[in-house]
Amino acid sequence: MDMIQNMRVFTRVVESGSFTAAALTFDAAPSAMSRAVTELETHLRVRLLTRSTRSLALTPAGQVYLERCKRILSDIASAEEAVSEAHQRPAGTLRIVSYASIGQHYILPAISKYRSIYPDVRVELTLTQSTPALYAMGADVAIFPASSLSDSEMISHTLGSTRNVLCASPEYVRARGLPNAPSELAMHDCLTLSMPGFPTCEWMFEKSGDTEVVHVDSLLQANIAESLIVAIRNGMGIGALPSYAAVPALKDGSLVRVLPQYSLQKMNIYVLYPAGKFVDARTKTWVSFVRDYVSELITRDEAALQQPVIESLCST
Missing domain, CATH: 3.40.190.10 (Periplasmic binding protein-like II)
Structure with missing residues (x-):
């Protein structure tokens, strides 16, 4: 039995939440992951995981063993790194x-x-x-x-902050005009972008320190900014796009800004x-x-x- 490898498998099974997800990491079958954990339990003479058809849960002994495994595996990785070129030459x-x-x-x-x-x-x-x-x-x-x-x-670093930008096609603007205030969006067709952690049908506007939240009756909701750009370019309505997606289309004139005097809620990357x-x-x-x-x-x-x-x- 390869104790170190089985410890790696056990740790990844817990972190990923399933034998199937752990198997993807090791390019192996889920049954091999299950067998490795069973070998550990047999060797230790204690149950580490409580299994059901839908979930896995650590036993109290499993929780203690997991923390020890993490420390041991970290020390092994540090030792291997210390005698290799990896710490000097990324590869x-x-x-x-x-x-x-x-x-x-x-x-x-x-x-x-x-x-x-x-x-x-x-x-x-x-x-x-x-x-x-x-x-x-x-x-x-x-x-x-x-x-x-x-x-x-996790260790995290902020790369920067961006904001959403309201955009429409020139054709839409010629046909329907531009709103002068967020409240006037109720008279327009609105398109929304679904992003994790952000309300899809609420646009938060800021101007001179004041905040206004507008509920949007979305004509079309997309989960990819590039797809929403296509809908906006085709004159379907006014949509909110992340600045990084909107800037190229604004520069080439295929989209125009809507309510540029307002800032929409920012997001961090x-x-x-x-x-x-x-x-x-x-x-x-x-x-x-x-x-x-x-x-x-x-x-x-x-x-x-x-x-x-x-x-x-x-x-x-």
Whole structure:
């Protein structure tokens, strides 16, 4: 019996919440994961997990053993790192999970630049429309938007803050006109974007320190910003887009700003990775790089919203 490997399996099963999810990490069958945990329990002569058809739960002994396993595995990883070149030369596979639109607009360009500096690092990028779960998806780093973060075992850094921008097509504006205040949106067709952690059908407007919340009767709801852009361009109505998705279309004139004198609720973009004594060189260098590179891209896009070429489109 490989005790160390079985400890790794047990730890990942608990963190991912199922034998099936853990099996994806090890490229093995769920039955192999179950067998590894059973071998541990037989060796220890104690039950570590309570199993049911739908869930797993740690026993009291399992909770104690899990914490010890984490410390042991962390020490082993540190020992291996200490005698390898990994702490000096990033190499191997970096697994990144990102909210889809952020991944397309910010993370893919960042990966291209990062690999020009660290060519020995391969990248596996997973784009998702839900809040990424590192352990369940076998990822090293997660990047996603949120208004704030709850307490977690992850280390987090803020890459920057963005805001939603109300947009419409020039054709829609010519046919229906522009609202002069948030309350006038009730007379318009509105399109909404579903994002994890943010109310879909409530738009929060801010101006001169005052806040106004407008309930939106959505004609169309999409969960991908790029899809919503298509609907807005086709004149279906007024939609709220993240600034990073809206700026290119505002620059080329295919969309125009609506109510530019108001700011919509801001959201933060975070990069997260597991806490612990050992963080491999790939993760260290990527987090350091993305904090600078993506922060610059966010600042660029937010500044672009203030440029006259974009603001002047509002009078189209």
